[in-house]
Amino acid sequence: MVVLGELNPNIRSKLIELFERNQKVDLSIDSIIAEGQTGRNISIIVDNLLNPKVVQLSQGTFTMFAGDTKNEVAFELVRNLSHLYWIMPCSEEWLNLIKDVHGDKLVQSERYSFSGESIEKSHLIDLIENNPFKEMLCKIDMEMANKMAEDELNKYHFMNYNSPEHFINTGFGYCVKIDNKIVSACSSGLICKVGAEICIITHPDYREKDLATLTAAKFILNCLDNGLVPHWDAANPKSIGLAKKLGYTYVGSYNVYHI
Known part of the structure; x- marks a missing residue:
């Protein structure tokens, strides 16, 4: 097996081909495989560099598989598999292999897809x-990003980047500052020419104040102004409700798994 921090052009097209059978529910393949986004929590594992037949792509707390399940590296x-990862949609062959190996330890959950075309x-x-907090809304700059990276909650905005500086140079986001503290932020968890994967975190002490609505609305507006698809994927009722409030349309659900 070979663990790749980043991809060279020679292998990129081969991996895109391996993922063709996977249901696309986020921007992982577009951002990481097609365009080469790198980050501290992004990893790509292949069976070999010359002619890969198996690949595992992980980003943040999600992982996905593609390729030949008969290959010994697949097993x-x-x-x-780490219990820290949610397993994203894969082919029936991969799902059967995962079930065979982990049996009753494998837990199924449901996530929900939305379209932003009607926004x-x-x-x-x-x-x-x-929004009463609109005057406290601002774009995340380098100074803010450095502070956020040291915060136990806000550091997760940068998990798919190499550093806060990498985020500022590549991605973008908006936040609300109250008493000089960043209490809510919406950022590009993944980004590519197609669009941006939305990441929203609000401090528990400041929830139920429409701060997530404010930061998300500004983030999505920026996406639309710049021809980017603001990709929304929900895991719970609150996220579903916020998506609808912002103008998203529910598309359907899909299953994810973890050990």
């Missing part, structure tokens, strides 16, 4: 203008 990858800019502007 090894599945056997070594109206005027609606987002209204959400921003009518």
